[in-house]
Amino acid sequence: MRKTLLATVALVGLAGMASAEGVLNLYNWGNYTSPEMIEKFETETGIDVTITDYDSNDTALAKIEAGGHGFDLVVPSANYVPIYVDKSLLTPLDPSRLANFGNIAPEWSDVPWDPGRTHTVPWQWGTTGVAVNTSVYSGDINTSDIFLNPPAELVGKVNVVPEMNDVMALAIFNAGGEACTEDLDVLRQVRDTLMAAKPSWISMDYGATEKLSNNDWAASVNWNGSTMRARLANPDVAYGYPAEGYPLWMDSVGLLADAQNVDNAYAFLDFILEPENAAMISAFARYANGVAGAEAFMPEDMKTAPEIVIPAEYAEAGTFLPTCPASATQLYTAIWTELQK
Numbered sequence: 001m002r003k004t005l006l007a008t009v010a011l012v013g014l015a016g017m018a019s020a021e022g023v024l025n026l027y028n029w030g031n032y033t034s035p036e037m038i039e040k041f042e043t044e045t046g047i048d049v050t051i052t053d054y055d056s057n058d059t060a061l062a063k064i065e066a067g068g069h070g071f072d073l074v075v076p077s078a079n080y081v082p083i084y085v086d087k088s089l090l091t092p093l094d095p096s097r098l099a100n101f102g103n104i105a106p107e108w109s110d111v112p113w114d115p116g117r118t119h120t121v122p123w124q125w126g127t128t129g130v131a132v133n134t135s136v137y138s139g140d141i142n143t144s145d146i147f148l149n150p151p152a153e154l155v156g157k158v159n160v161v162p163e164m165n166d167v168m169a170l171a172i173f174n175a176g177g178e179a180c181t182e183d184l185d186v187l188r189q190v191r192d193t194l195m196a197a198k199p200s201w202i203s204m205d206y207g208a209t210e211k212l213s214n215n216d217w218a219a220s221v222n223w224n225g226s227t228m229r230a231r232l233a234n235p236d237v238a239y240g241y242p243a244e245g246y247p248l249w250m251d252s253v254g255l256l257a258d259a260q261n262v263d264n265a266y267a268f269l270d271f272i273l274e275p276e277n278a279a280m281i282s283a284f285a286r287y288a289n290g291v292a293g294a295e296a297f298m299p300e301d302m303k304t305a306p307e308i309v310i311p312a313e314y315a316e317a318g319t320f321l322p323t324c325p326a327s328a329t330q331l332y333t334a335i336w337t338e339l340q341k
Contacts, residue, residue, distance in 0.1 A: 022046050024047050024073070024268055025052070026049055026051045026073050027051075028053065028075045031207075033285075034280045034283065036283075037277055037280040037281055038051070041271050058164060061076070064084070072255070072264065075251050078113040078250045079113065079165060079323045081119065081120055084254060085114075089256060093119060093255060097266045098121070099270055100270050101273065104121060108250070113250075113320075120252035121252060121272070121273060122253075122291065123252055123253050124225070126288065127248055127318055128224075129223075130220070131238070132154075132219045132237070132238055133212065133215065134236050134238050136157065137151055140240075143240065148194070150197065150201075153218070154200075155200045156201075158201045159208060159211065159221070160204045161206055162204045162340075164332060164336045167221060169246075173317075175190050177190070180321075180324035180325065182328050209230050213234045224287065224308065225287035226285075239307040243317055246318050248318045275291050275293035275297060276297045282302065283302075286302065286305075287308075
């Protein structure tokens, strides 16, 4: 009885802390939030921000679904936003509480994964391709064979980021399939290719930026902004756009249905829609954002960076991943689970 009472008191205390004035809890991808931007927000608003990191969309979704997380805002990728909405994990936004809502760039204001931006605002967007240390391998890097059929120079030196949908999409495109395919012949080929390739990998890890910079890895499935950051520290690192096909993505910020600090969350959402503040996010993580006018504040080196400006010959190979039906996701999860054993 006493343990029950103490537990109840502790839970009440935690709830009080979660909803305390001047607090905001952000659940976001690791190494993805500008400390400078957060410091500016805290200084201007008096709100203390706590950031908790995750390494994949699936990790974040599972944590949110489990409840009791204490987070106010989450940053899912485009193909996961409909899942959050369908599961009632996000609360609809009230544009009247966002003075800068009109700053969302026209091309990002009415998107397939969130029509009319009823539940999210843009964070950043980019591509998933391959990063390669060109001092180790000087061949063609614009192919997903870099990790699916690694050249001899890269065997034992390739990392694969643990994001199922991106990796599966790259493998499916390499096999000639389409996003969300349920073609069993294609998926058998994908499964066999991934399983055959795995012994040539060194790891399935999220922390690509530093390990590419430090020459711990010679190649990785990776995101474009992370690869740019690695290149700035190590000029031998280059970014490849798989000609067989590669994912485009946008991460957006949503207000969780069980958020405790709603007013503070709205203050943050409005803050990141200011062009100068959106540019601060991009300057740190090195991805484009979806806020009109941010271009004027962006770092000069991003305006022509090969990781940010998609080469014309590979532009049509990129595609936004749709939200796959549960039947397709079940097939992909089975392959992914086997791959991680």
